[in-house]
Amino acid sequence: xxxxxxxxxxxxxxxxxxxxxxxxxxxxxxxxxxxxxxxxxxxxxxxxxxxxxxxxxxxxxxxxxxxxxxxxxxxxxxxxxxxxxxxxxxxxxxxxxxxxxxxxxxxxxxxxxxxxxxxxxxxxxxxxxxxxxxxxxxxxxxxxxxxxxxxxxxxxxxxxxxxxxxxxxxxxxxxxxxxxxxxxxxxxxxxxxxxxxxxxxxxxxxxxxxxxxxxxxxxxxxxxxxxxxxxxxxxxxxxxxxxxxxxxxxxxxxxxxxxxxxxxxxxxxxxxxxxxxxxxxxxxxxxxxxxxxxxxxxxxxxxxxxxxxxxxxxxxxxxxxxxxxxxxxxxxxxxxxxx
Numbered sequence: 659x660x661x662x663x664x665x666x667x668x669x670x671x672x673x674x675x676x677x678x679x680x681x682x683x684x685x686x687x688x689x690x691x692x693x694x695x696x697x698x699x700x701x702x703x704x705x706x707x708x709x710x711x712x713x714x715x716x717x718x719x720x721x722x723x724x725x726x727x728x729x730x731x732x733x734x735x736x737x738x739x740x741x742x743x744x745x746x747x748x749x750x751x752x753x754x755x756x757x758x759x760x761x762x763x764x765x766x767x768x769x770x771x772x773x774x775x776x777x778x779x780x781x782x783x784x785x786x787x788x789x790x791x792x793x794x795x796x797x798x799x800x801x802x803x804x805x806x807x808x809x810x811x812x813x814x815x816x817x818x819x820x821x822x823x824x825x826x827x828x829x830x831x832x833x834x835x836x837x838x839x840x841x842x843x844x845x846x847x848x849x850x851x852x853x854x855x856x857x858x859x860x861x862x863x864x865x866x867x868x869x870x871x872x873x874x875x876x877x878x879x880x881x882x883x884x885x886x887x888x889x890x891x892x893x894x895x896x897x898x899x900x901x902x903x904x905x906x907x908x909x910x911x912x913x914x915x916x917x918x919x920x921x922x923x924x925x926x927x928x929x930x931x932x933x934x935x936x937x938x939x940x941x942x943x944x945x946x947x948x949x950x951x952x953x954x955x956x957x958x959x960x961x962x963x964x965x966x967x968x969x970x971x972x973x974x975x976x977x978x979x980x981x982x983x984x985x986x987x988x989x990x991x992x993x994x995x996x997x
Contacts, residue, residue, distance in 0.1 A: 661706070661766035661788055661890060666699035666738055668708055670731040671715075678719040685715055700738055705767035706787045712795035722828035725795035729802025730837055734810045739880070740764060743873035746866045750811050751858035754781070760877055768800060769894035773902075778819060779858055782850040784897045786890070790942040794825050797849050802837055804851060811862050818853040822846035826950055845952030847901050847961055888914065889928045889935070892921070896939045901961045905939075907932045941977055948986055955982055 672693070675682045686692055689707040716724040735741050740760050747753040758770055769784040781804060785796040801821060809816050820841040821834070827844035828834070834842050895913050899905040910932070911921040925931060940962050947958045959970035974982045 660704055661786070662702040663705045663708055663765040663767055664699060664738060664763075665696050665701040665703050666736050667703075667705075667765050668696055668711070668728075669699065669736050670728040671711070672696065673731070674724060674727045675715055675719075678715070678721050678724070680715055680719055685711060685718075688714065699736070705765065705785075706789065706791065709767070709785060709787055709791060709793050709796045712799065713792045716795050722830070723798070723833040725797070725799035726802045726833050726837055729799050729806060730833075732803050732806050734807065737764065737807075739873075739877060743870060743877060744807075744811075745864055746862075746870040746873065747811075748862055748865045748867075749859050750808060750862070753807075753811055753862070754858070763877065763880065766890070767796075769898050771895075771898040774855055777855050778852055779855045780848070780850060780852050782848050782898050784849060784894065786894045786897055790945060797823065797825070801850060805838060808851070808853070808857070812857060812860055816857065818851045820852045822848055822850055822852065824849055824946065824950065826952055845950060887928060888921075888924050889930055892925065892932075893935050893939060896935055897943070900936070900939055900943065900963060903963060905936065905963065937977075940973070944974065944977075944982070948982060949989070949991055951991055958982070 672682050675685065683693065686696075689711045691703060691707055691711065695701055695703055712725055712728075716722060721727070734745060737744055740756065740763055743756055743760075744753050747756060754770075754772055757764070758772070761768060761770065767785050767787055769782075769786050771782040773780040773782065783797070783800050783804060785793045785800060787793065801823070805818065805821070808818070817839045820843050821838040822843040824846055825844065827842070831842060891914065892910055895910050896905045899909060899913075907918055907921065911918045914921060916924075922932065925935070944958065944962060947953050947961060953961075955970070956967050959967045962970060964970035964973070971981055974980075974985070978985060980988070
């Protein structure tokens with residue numbers, strides 16, 4: 659099933675792209691999209707071309723912060739029908755759960771996982787497309803939007819502890835510093851924000867329980883053909899949990915609200931097995947990690963769930979026909995820790 663997103667996922671693209679001197683008609687045509695499709699924010703468009711559009715636009719314009727520039731202009735209302743429910747949640751914790759619950763109405767490709775670790779909370783985000791592809795701009799767009807969303811509920815004074823990115827840092831950090839106003843972690847093991855746990859329970863002064871109930875009923879009444887297949891939902895979950903060392907079939911089944919046997923049966927009905935999906939995610943992630951010169955091979959092996967580097971090397975040779983170090987040499991990528 660093709661992952662879809664609201665056309666609103668490209669809100670502000672035309673404005674930012676034109677400011678950068680791009681021919682927006684040509685850029686959209688290259689990926690199979692059009693300005694007409696973007697006129698209706700609720701129209702569903704394929705997520706993969708949208709991701710490619712941002713990457714190509716950043717490459718051609720030479721702007722490494724295109725996604726963040728788009729995020730900086732976003733408003734809570736850009737969440738469409740879900741925005742009414744979000745604005746009336748009692749706390750940020752409740753609002754984040756709404757995003758998770760109704761993510762199928764926003765963007766099929768967006769995966770979100772909220773993890774509490776003592777006095778801090780990690781809001782992990784990934785952009786999962788049908789085929790492996792560069793997604794730096796889309797990831798920064800998603801994290802930038804999440805930051806804007808949290809600030810909208812908690813006030814402009816809110817700042818997370820850190821903003822984390824698995825990719826390498828851009829040449830100029832000025833825009834990242836201006837937007838996030840916190841510690842920036844590049845070459846991190848995850849994409850997302852780290853914030854104080856207390857922030858999630860801060861009261862939203864605009865919350866209205868009656869309005870929230872009305873919004874819930876309305877959203878539940880919407881046609882939901884856009885809901886993803888279990889296969890893609892499980893794949894998204896593995897993307898988030900694998901680097902944490904928690905992508906066991908038991909934990910993934912728990913996130914889907916079903917038991918292990920039911921998960922296995924439903925995956926088989928879809929023509930897949932859990933090990934197939936784990937292997938596919940590893941193939942996608944390993945390319946992303948190898949392309950980041952800040953990651954050593956030992957660190958990559960650990961992030962992919964291999965306790966022994968030799969096991970990782972054997973798996974990689976079976977998948978790609980060469981050792982990971984040779985792959986890096988062929989692609990002219992050398993880890994800073996291996997120079």
